[in-house]
Amino acid sequence: MALKRVFAGFYTRYDGKPIFVVRVLKDIDTGESIVVCKDASFSKEDNEHYYLIRYTSFCEQVEVDGVLRDKYVRQTRREIDEGTVREVYEDGFPEPKSKPFTYVDDExxxxxxxxxxxxxxxxxxxxxxxxxxxxxxxxxxxxxxxxxxxxxxxxxxxxxxxxxxxxxxxxxxxxxxxxxxxxxxxxxxxxxxxxxxxxxxxxxxxxxxxxxxxxxxxxxxxxxxxxxxxxxxxxxxxxxxxxxxxx
Structure with missing residues (x-):
């Protein structure tokens, strides 16, 4: 299975669940890549926890109604808002190196x-x-x-x-x-x-x-x-x- 490149930003799972990918880290013992993410449904009071997904699992495809689909699909049109940047930064995660966060001019x-x-x-x-x-x-x-x-x-x-x-x-x-x-x-x-x-x-x-x-x-x-x-x-x-x- 060819592994795709994973960027920081918003993704949607095959069942419609939105997530925010913070970055990709490596397991210190095995060297396996791990995707760090959090729920992007944005019920703010319940959105503090981070989750880990094995890189291979993140990149795999699943069968939905008899059709193979990517398990997670990147939402390139959804900009990263300032509130998300602030929350992630406060938790100790730096901005991604490959592409800086996009700030929305909310005013x-x-x-x-x-x-x-x-x-x-x-x-x-x-x-x-x-x-x-x-x-x-x-x-x-x-x-x-x-x-x-x-x-x-x-x-x-x-x-x-x-x-x-x-x-x-x-x-x-x-x-x-x-x-x-x-x-x-x-x-x-x-x-x-x-x-x-x-x-x-x-x-x-x-x-x-x-x-x-x-x-x-x-x-x-x-x-x-x-x-x-x-x-x-x-x-x-x-x-x-x-x-x-x-x-």
Whole structure:
């Protein structure tokens, strides 16, 4: 069997499972090549472990519906994002020598504003995009053009959510301010935030979930006080449209 060259980057297993290949190492006793990888499904809280795959196993083919296919297929169109680079580097792995990591200019990526279906999702969305939204805000102010948002309405919504998060952290959510700063202002991973705060990872995960719940409650209270529904509309028709259709 001819062995193919394996690069650092994203691959998809024959059954659709995405993985991120970090690098190829050699077994010190046998000299056998070993592929170091991690799950690339990116359920962030469950994506800290690394896995080893024998090089020969990685390069082999498997039969799927009577057809031989490569066990792992490289995803050349998927760029390596900055978050993945940071996590891998923090764990002690260097950048690949054959090809440098490709950084995505995330400020310019289109930002979907207020597309959450629940207030918990809404709170999580604001927190996880906080750092990048601040960068978008600064660029928009500097360059006098919309960057990462489609129009003035989306820009104003982003600014409103940023301001509300900042004000909430100074008042009702002040107990979570340090966690928020480590995770979402500085962009540390769960593990790195736990180290910085001298807590174990489980405590940080539970505190983060509690932050989302508390923030979600504030977002709902804001909507009720303002008489504005800021979640994704459940239907394209409002109540009057529905009543008209039923007549």
């Amino acid at each position: 310019y990526a289109e930002r979907a504003i207020r597309c959450s279906r629940t207030y918990y999702e809404y709170a999580k969305d604001i927190c996880e995009n906080y750092r990048m939204d601040l960068r978008r805000y600064k660029l928009i102010r500097e360059r006098k053009q919309y960057i990462g948002v489609s129009n003035r309405e989306a820009y104003q919504a982003m600014c409103e959510d940023l301001a509300f998060a900042q004000q909430s952290l100074k008042t009702v959510l002040n107990d979570y301010a340090n966690l928020f700063r480590k995770r979402f202002s500085e962009g540390l991973s769960i593990r790195k935030a736990a180290d910085a705060m001298q807590q174990n990872r489980g405590v940080i995960e539970r505190r983060q979930a509690a932050l989302y719940r508390a923030f979600a409650q504030l977002l709902q209270q804001r909507d009720e006080a303002d008489g504005v529904y800021r979640l994704m509309q459940k239907t394209e028709y409002n109540q009057r449209d529905i009543e008209d259709l039923l007549e």
